[in-house]
Amino acid sequence: MSSFLENDSPSNLAEYSVSELSGSIKRTVENAFDQVRVRGEISGYRGPHSSGHAYFALKDDRARIDAVIWKGTFSKLKFRPEEGMEVIATGKVTTFPGSSKYQIVIETLEPAGAGALMALLEERKRKLGAEGLFDAERKRRLPFMPKVIGVVTSPTGAVIRDILHRIADRFPVHVLVWPVKVQGEGSGDEVANAIRGFNAFDVGGAMPRPDVLIVARGGGSLEDLWSFNDEAVVRAAAESTIPLISAVGxxxxxxxxxxxxxxxxxxxxxxxxxAVPVKAELEAQTSALAARLQTGMGRHMDQRRQAVRALLRALPSLDQLLALPRRRFDEAAAGLGRGLELNTLNKRRAFERAAANLRPQVLSNRIAEKRQMLNERIVRAERRVDRLLSEGRSRISNADVAMRGVPGRLLAHTSRSRDHLANLARHSDTAIRHKLVQARGSVVAHDRMLQSLSYKNVLSRGYAVIRDDEDRPVSAASALAPGAAISIEFADGRVGAVAGEGPPTSGGSPIASKRAAKVGTSNDPSKQGSLF
Incomplete structure (x- = not known):
C-alpha cells in the first residue's frame, strides 16, 4: 500500500503513518538518549500508582520533564522519592506514542539535596511544632451529627460542588460557604480570615454558627498548595474553637x-x-437493629422454650425417683430381722456382763463400806457434839466467873444472859439429838436398802444357794464333779450334801426330790448328806 501511495504522490518525500512516525521518533530519541543523568526537583509526586508504577515530573527554574519509575525498579530503590526533593535521576529518555509526550524512564535515583521550598517548609514545620500547634492534645473530636457546616474554599470549581453533592446525598444539612482564593498572592490571608470569621459567629445569632469547618482545595503541585503552608493559616486553624477538617489536595x-x-x-x-453520617445508613442501621432486637428476642424465647423442654425431658419419672428409696426400704426391711436379733444378742451379752458384776460378795463389800462410812460419821458427829458441849460449858463457866464481879445493877442483865445461854445450850442439845435421829434414820434406810438388795430375801422366797467345799457359790451343775461336797444355804440355815451322778428323775417334783435326799439338819459340813 505504501508503494501505491508513493507512485501516486506528486512529491518525492516518503509518507509515514502516524504509528510509523511515532515509532521512528521513539527509536531516535532512545538511541540518542539511551543513558542520561538528570538533576531536578521532584514535582507532582503522589506515591506509587495502584499498578505499582510511580509517575511524577522533574523540574528546574526553566523547564520540566515527565518521569516514570516502573514497579520492578521502584521496589529496588534505596530511598523513596518525596515531593520537592532535589534528586539526580539516571535512565533513558523515551516517548509515549499515545500522547506524543516524552519522558525519562528512571533506573536509579539518588538525592541531590532538598529544594528551597521544601527547606522553607521543613523549617516552618519545626518552628510551629515547637510551639505545640501540632500536639494531639489540642485536637477535638468531630460532632456526630452537625446541624451547620462551614466550608472555606473557592466558590467556583469542582471542590465545592463535590462537597455539597456529597453532603446532600449523605445527610442534608445547612452549609455556609465562605468564598476565598485558594492559590496566589493573598490567598493565605483570606483563608485565615475565613476561619477566624466563622469562629466569631455568636451561638444563636442571626447567622448560625457552624458545628464543624471544612477547609478544602483540589490537588496541585507544591507551589499550588503553598498558601495552606502559610503561618497565618496554620495559626488560625490551631486557634479555631470549632472542630476543623483539612481537605487540601x-x-x-x-x-x-x-x-x-x-x-x-x-x-x-x-x-x-x-462531616456527616449517611442518613439512609442510619435509618437502615436503626431498622436493622430493631429487626435484630426482634429476632434476638424471638431466638431468646425459642432458646428458653428449648431449654425448658430439655429440662422437662431431663426430669426423671416417678418410678425412677422412687426406685432408689424403694430399694433402700427393701434392704432395710430385709435387714430388720437380723438387726433385731443382733440387737437382742448384744443386749443379752451386756446384761450378762452386768449380771456377772452383781455378785453377793460385791454387794456385801459395798454394804460393809457404807456401814463403815456411816459408823465413822456417827463417831465424828458424837465427837463434835461432845466438843461443842465442852466448849459451851467452858464459855458458860468463864462467863459465870466474869459475871461474879459485876455490880448489882448488872445482875439482872447477867441473869437474862445466863438464861439465854441456857436456852442456847438446850437448843444445841436438841439440835444434836435431832441430827443423831436423822443419822440413825439414814442408817436404817441404808440397812433397809441393804436388806432389799441382799440375796437372803431371795432365799426367803424358797430359793437356795449352792456352795462348793471352798464356800464359793456354784452357778452351774457342770461346775460340780460327782461326789463333790457341797452346802445348801436356805433362809433359815445351811445343810450339807454330796453331788450325785446323773440328772434327777424327770417328772419328779422338787418336794419329792427334797424328801428323797439325805439331808442333815446341822450346819456342820462333816454331817452332810447326799441329795441324789
Missing amino acids: HETDWTLIDYAADVRAPTPTGAAEM
Whole structure:
C-alpha cells in the first residue's frame, strides 16, 4: 500500500503513518538518549500508582520533564522519592506514542539535596511544632451529627460542588460557604480570615454558627498548595474553637494546615463524608437493629422454650425417683430381722456382763463400806457434839466467873444472859439429838436398802444357794464333779450334801426330790448328806 501511495504522490518525500512516525521518533530519541543523568526537583509526586508504577515530573527554574519509575525498579530503590526533593535521576529518555509526550524512564535515583521550598517548609514545620500547634492534645473530636457546616474554599470549581453533592446525598444539612482564593498572592490571608470569621459567629445569632469547618482545595503541585503552608493559616486553624477538617489536595499531598487541623481528610469529598453520617445508613442501621432486637428476642424465647423442654425431658419419672428409696426400704426391711436379733444378742451379752458384776460378795463389800462410812460419821458427829458441849460449858463457866464481879445493877442483865445461854445450850442439845435421829434414820434406810438388795430375801422366797467345799457359790451343775461336797444355804440355815451322778428323775417334783435326799439338819459340813 505504501508503494501505491508513493507512485501516486506528486512529491518525492516518503509518507509515514502516524504509528510509523511515532515509532521512528521513539527509536531516535532512545538511541540518542539511551543513558542520561538528570538533576531536578521532584514535582507532582503522589506515591506509587495502584499498578505499582510511580509517575511524577522533574523540574528546574526553566523547564520540566515527565518521569516514570516502573514497579520492578521502584521496589529496588534505596530511598523513596518525596515531593520537592532535589534528586539526580539516571535512565533513558523515551516517548509515549499515545500522547506524543516524552519522558525519562528512571533506573536509579539518588538525592541531590532538598529544594528551597521544601527547606522553607521543613523549617516552618519545626518552628510551629515547637510551639505545640501540632500536639494531639489540642485536637477535638468531630460532632456526630452537625446541624451547620462551614466550608472555606473557592466558590467556583469542582471542590465545592463535590462537597455539597456529597453532603446532600449523605445527610442534608445547612452549609455556609465562605468564598476565598485558594492559590496566589493573598490567598493565605483570606483563608485565615475565613476561619477566624466563622469562629466569631455568636451561638444563636442571626447567622448560625457552624458545628464543624471544612477547609478544602483540589490537588496541585507544591507551589499550588503553598498558601495552606502559610503561618497565618496554620495559626488560625490551631486557634479555631470549632472542630476543623483539612481537605487540601489529594491523599498524598501534605500541607502544614493538615498538622494543625483536628482531622485531615484525604480529599474534599472525604471531608464531606467525615462531616456527616449517611442518613439512609442510619435509618437502615436503626431498622436493622430493631429487626435484630426482634429476632434476638424471638431466638431468646425459642432458646428458653428449648431449654425448658430439655429440662422437662431431663426430669426423671416417678418410678425412677422412687426406685432408689424403694430399694433402700427393701434392704432395710430385709435387714430388720437380723438387726433385731443382733440387737437382742448384744443386749443379752451386756446384761450378762452386768449380771456377772452383781455378785453377793460385791454387794456385801459395798454394804460393809457404807456401814463403815456411816459408823465413822456417827463417831465424828458424837465427837463434835461432845466438843461443842465442852466448849459451851467452858464459855458458860468463864462467863459465870466474869459475871461474879459485876455490880448489882448488872445482875439482872447477867441473869437474862445466863438464861439465854441456857436456852442456847438446850437448843444445841436438841439440835444434836435431832441430827443423831436423822443419822440413825439414814442408817436404817441404808440397812433397809441393804436388806432389799441382799440375796437372803431371795432365799426367803424358797430359793437356795449352792456352795462348793471352798464356800464359793456354784452357778452351774457342770461346775460340780460327782461326789463333790457341797452346802445348801436356805433362809433359815445351811445343810450339807454330796453331788450325785446323773440328772434327777424327770417328772419328779422338787418336794419329792427334797424328801428323797439325805439331808442333815446341822450346819456342820462333816454331817452332810447326799441329795441324789
